Amino acid sequence: MVEQAHNQSSTKRPALYLAEYDTPNAIAKAAMKVRDAGYKKWDCHSPYAMHGMDEAMGLKPTKIGFISFFFGMAGVATAVLMMKYMNAWDFNFLDIGWGYPIIVGGKPPGAFPSMVPIMFELGILFCGFATLFGLLGIIKLPRHNHPIFESERFEAATDDKFFISIEAGDPSFDLDRTKALLESTGPTHLELIEEAA
Amino acid sequence: MTEANSNTDYRVGNDGFWARAWVAPLVLAGVGGLMAALTAGPERLGYAYLFALFTVVTFMLGGIFLVLIQFLTAAHWGVSTRRIVEVVMSGAPVVALLAAPLIFGVATGKVPIYQEWQGEGEHGAHHEGPSDEHGVLGLAASVAQAQGHEAGHEGDDAGHDEGHAHTAQETKLHHEVIEAKTGYLNTRSWTMRAIIYLLIWSVIALLYFGWSRRQDDDHDPKHTLRMQSLAAPLLIVFAGTLTFAAFDWLMSLEPSWFSTIFGVVIFAGSAVAILAATILIGLSLYKRGLVGEAINPVHFHDLAKLLFGFICFWTYVSFSQWMLIWYAGIPEEATWFHKRWGGGWMFVSYLLIFGHFVAPFLLLISRVQKLNLRWLQAMCLWVIFIHAVDIYWFVLPQAGAFRIQLADIGALLFVGGVFFAYVFWQLGRVPLIPVGDPRLQKSLHHYQTH
Numbered sequence: 172m173v174e175q176a177h178n179q180s181s182t183k184r185p186a187l188y189l190a191e192y193d194t195p196n197a198i199a200k201a202a203m204k205v206r207d208a209g210y211k212k213w214d215c216h217s218p219y220a221m222h223g224m225d226e227a228m229g230l231k232p233t234k235i236g237f238i239s240f241f242f243g244m245a246g247v248a249t250a251v252l253m254m255k256y257m258n259a260w261d262f263n264f265l266d267i268g269w270g271y272p273i274i275v276g277g278k279p280p281g282a283f284p285s286m287v288p289i290m291f292e293l294g295i296l297f298c299g300f301a302t303l304f305g306l307l308g309i310i311k312l313p314r315h316n317h318p319i320f321e322s323e324r325f326e327a328a329t330d331d332k333f334f335i336s337i338e339a340g341d342p343s344f345d346l347d348r349t350k351a352l353l354e355s356t357g358p359t360h361l362e363l364i365e366e367a368a
Numbered sequence: 369m370t371e372a373n374s375n376t377d378y379r380v381g382n383d384g385f386w387a388r389a390w391v392a393p394l395v396l397a398g399v400g401g402l403m404a405a406l407t408a409g410p411e412r413l414g415y416a417y418l419f420a421l422f423t424v425v426t427f428m429l430g431g432i433f434l435v436l437i438q439f440l441t442a443a444h445w446g447v448s449t450r451r452i453v454e455v456v457m458s459g460a461p462v463v464a465l466l467a468a469p470l471i472f473g474v475a476t477g478k479v480p481i482y483q484e485w486q487g488e489g490e491h492g493a494h495h496e497g498p499s500d501e502h503g504v505l506g507l508a509a510s511v512a513q514a515q516g517h518e519a520g521h522e523g524d525d526a527g528h529d530e531g532h533a534h535t536a537q538e539t540k541l542h543h544e545v546i547e548a549k550t551g552y553l554n555t556r557s558w559t560m561r562a563i564i565y566l567l568i569w570s571v572i573a574l575l576y577f578g579w580s581r582r583q584d585d586d587h588d589p590k591h592t593l594r595m596q597s598l599a600a601p602l603l604i605v606f607a608g609t610l611t612f613a614a615f616d617w618l619m620s621l622e623p624s625w626f627s628t629i630f631g632v633v634i635f636a637g638s639a640v641a642i643l644a645a646t647i648l649i650g651l652s653l654y655k656r657g658l659v660g661e662a663i664n665p666v667h668f669h670d671l672a673k674l675l676f677g678f679i680c681f682w683t684y685v686s687f688s689q690w691m692l693i694w695y696a697g698i699p700e701e702a703t704w705f706h707k708r709w710g711g712g713w714m715f716v717s718y719l720l721i722f723g724h725f726v727a728p729f730l731l732l733i734s735r736v737q738k739l740n741l742r743w744l745q746a747m748c749l750w751v752i753f754i755h756a757v758d759i760y761w762f763v764l765p766q767a768g769a770f771r772i773q774l775a776d777i778g779a780l781l782f783v784g785g786v787f788f789a790y791v792f793w794q795l796g797r798v799p800l801i802p803v804g805d806p807r808l809q810k811s812l813h814h815y816q817t818h
Binding site: 277278 | 691
């Protein structure tokens with residue numbers, strides 16, 4: 172597959188620059204340079220989580236907290252409406268008589284305390300799903316492939332090397348200027364990865 | 369990071385505020401002590417003192433918990449803030465001293481707050497038969513009055529209570545329930561257990577504080593290993609003593625009532641108290657530059673996350689306890705909450721729901737809120753206040769209708785003042801972070817920003 176792709180060089184276009192570094196310090200300094208150059212579609216790859224990289228990359232706080240909170244509260248509201256509808260409200264729809272207030276344990280129909288466990292459970296459920304799927308949406312997963320895996324050197328990203336990738340889709344991306352910027356950060360290796368057009 | 373280390377020896381030294389910080393609580397303690405002693409009789413003073421003492425006990429117990437759990441999990445995130453917790457924990461002997469008058473008063477019958485079960489032994493001897501009515505319960509008259517709603521009654525509305533005489537049957541049943549517990553609830557064993565709890569807490573606190581202090585000098589990891597291996601069994605001892613102390617000191621105010629989760633509720637409150645206190649003390653040290661970057665906003669963020677978690681945990685167990693009793697609606701269980709729903713206490717109950725859960729939940733949930741140190745400081749002050757209200761709500765409804773007295777505030781000032789005077793004085797004597805801990809370096813480089 173890879174060999175085939177390489178052969179059809181005429182239909183290729185640049186996908187990203189991949190710069191390789193040996194030390195966490197080097198990549199942190201390089202990341203600050205890329206950040207200050209105003210790139211948006213770029214990423215750092217390291218074998219382990221590096222403290223302080225958020226700041227070095229200038230990442231904004233994630234929105235996942237807001238998504239979780241909003242959906243958690245939506246779950247709570249859903250539980251209230253559901254319990255009120257199922258246990259408390261007495262209403263007549265087209266003379267069919269849909270409402271069916273239920274008295275349990277001598278408590279009034281739809282007593283608030285008896286709803287709290289359901290509010291808690293649905294709040295957690297909605298919050299959990301929203302967190303999972305919101306996260307998948309934000310990080311754009313699942314996807315089948317990414318041009319970065321064309322690089323054989325990139326396998327070391329899970330071993331002992333550190334990488335910065337700048338994608339061609341970035342508005343500031345320019346074959347020469349981006350290359351010059353990355354070279355100025357002193358990478359041990361720099362390559363342009365192409366993908367099929 | 370290393371530059372910051374050499375700038376400071378992590379001691380209070382001549383800092384204008386912390387070198388003399390212990391004076392203020394001591395003055396407050398003196399004022400409060402006078403205020404309490406002059407304005408209340410032995411019974412009300414007993415309730416007020418119990419409230420004040422147990423509030424301080426929760427800080428100390430929370431400290432023991434936080435230290436033990438960090439050793440148990442071999443945590444490095446909290447090493448640099450551990451000294452503050454250790455100092456609060458090391459106040460256990462001070463708590464024991466402060467508890468001495470109360471224990472003495474209860475043991476000699478001079479403080480009649482536990483009269484309902486203390487009197488039960490004599491009651492069996494002097495008043496036999498089902499003819500007993502209101503006045504001959506063998507209790508202090510005041511306690512009988514406080515027991516507006518006796519266990520074993522139908523759940524009357526407050527308005528009906530005055531005309532409601534106890535039937536002979538009800539009185540007899542009530543006494544049988546309490547009498548069955550006198551094997552556990554009697555003055556002699558209550559006193560002995562109280563002394564044992566305080567002894568165990570003091571030993572744990574002094575051992576761990578002592579080892580940690582010795583490690584400051586010799587930097588020997590063997591202390592860490594020893595504290596680590598003892599943490600698990602001691603946590604079991606801690607859980608047992610906390611639970612039974614809560615039973616003995618708070619739950620037995622209403623001896624016919626029982627709740628198995630009671631100790632867990634108290635534990636949740638203890639964790640909330642110590643986390644808020646640690647953040648407050650740490651923030652002050654940090655802002656005055658006494659700890660360099662050894663304690664930094666990331667540590668406060670971590671503590672705030674735990675604080676938020678334990679506030680939710682407190683809500684979870686408190687609500688569980690309440691809902692099961694509400695749902696079953698059995699008079700002997702409901703009586704305890706019934707007392708906290710009438711006589712002016714309903715406001716306090718709602719204050720706890722909104723002040724101990726809803727407000728802190730919404731005001732501490734976001735990362736932005738937790739990382740805003742001024743905001744966090746205000747929230748911690750509020751949480752400590754509402755924690756005291758929580759303990760107040762456990763104790764004082766047993767004394768009758770809701771009426772804050774000078775004695776309550778005075779007792780809290782006295783006990784809290786003496787305790788925190790010790791804590792602040794001790795902070796001035798020791799390094800503010802455990803400088804000999806082998807995990808300290810990891811904690812110092814703990815600046816992960818999420």
